[in-house]
Amino acid sequence: MSNLIKHKQTIHSIECLNKETEAAMELVLLESDLTVRKCMDTTLVINIEKAIHKKQIISAVRFAIINCSKVFKFSEKMDIETATFMAADLVDVFKYESFEDIILMLKMARQGKLGSNKGRFDNDTLFNIFVPTYLDMKAEEREKEKQNEKAELKRREEQPYKISPENKKKLDELIERLDKKKEKTEVPSSVLSNHQIFISRLPELCKNLSDKELKEQIQKAQSYKLSDAYEIYKTELEKRNEHKKTLSEKRKVGNPTKSRKQSD
Secondary structure (H helix, E strand, C coil): CCHHHHHHHHHHHHHHHCCHHHHHHHHHHHHHCCCHHHHCCCCEHHHHCCCCCHHHHHHHHHHHHHHHHCCCCECCCCCHHHHHHHHHHHHHHCCCCEHHHHHHHHHHHHCCCCCCCCCECCHHHHHHHHHHHHHHHHHHHHHHHHHHHHHHHHHHHHCCCCCCHHHHHHHHHHHHHHHHHHHHHCCCHHHHHHHHHHHHHHHHHHHHCCHHHHHHHHHHHHHCCCHHHHHHHHHHHHHHHHHHHHHHHHHHHHCHHHHHHHHC
16 A cells, blocks of 8 residues: 555544544544554654644544543543643654554553553553553564564575576576577687697798788788787788898998988
């Protein structure tokens, strides 16, 4: 159930408890469906106050207080004015609890589940016995719920992952396709071995290539991303260029006249 629906249900209950003809029956129906656990999922009073006038909330709680007081032996002094002040105080105390918490607490007090004060129902009994006892019960329920959630989380983590037969079949088919794709793309070990032999002999082989052929091989190695072959070809070309440069300088030194003429 969404928070919006719960919110609307709480407002509806409050409005009904403000109608004399519907109040008693609405209270009975509301009480019958409540538990401490269910109250943990209801709207806080402070949020209800944003949607409905606080006067209506106090009036609804006052009706529940007067109804509760009737079963106690010593409650003759529970008049409208006293019940109104008790209701207002109760709404403030339960600001961060829910309206349903107040209704359930009064029901449990009426049933004797929250202790007693020799049959009395007054301000002292309500706020020093019933309210603390109920809030302690709710705190215990909240802690129990937290432990249950932890236990459930641990159980799920430890439980082996279960897969449906249909999903298992799809997974097997996917694995099979990936294996076939891997077989097609994998380079056979024999090819890798031949490549290693080729690379080891390449420095000697490329010495027999012309400069033009060497440049062509450099381009091919670069295109096919053969970095090891590319470096060997490139090194050989650089050696040749360096050798040519050295020879050119020697010729210039051996023939200075020609060098001067060229410079002139």
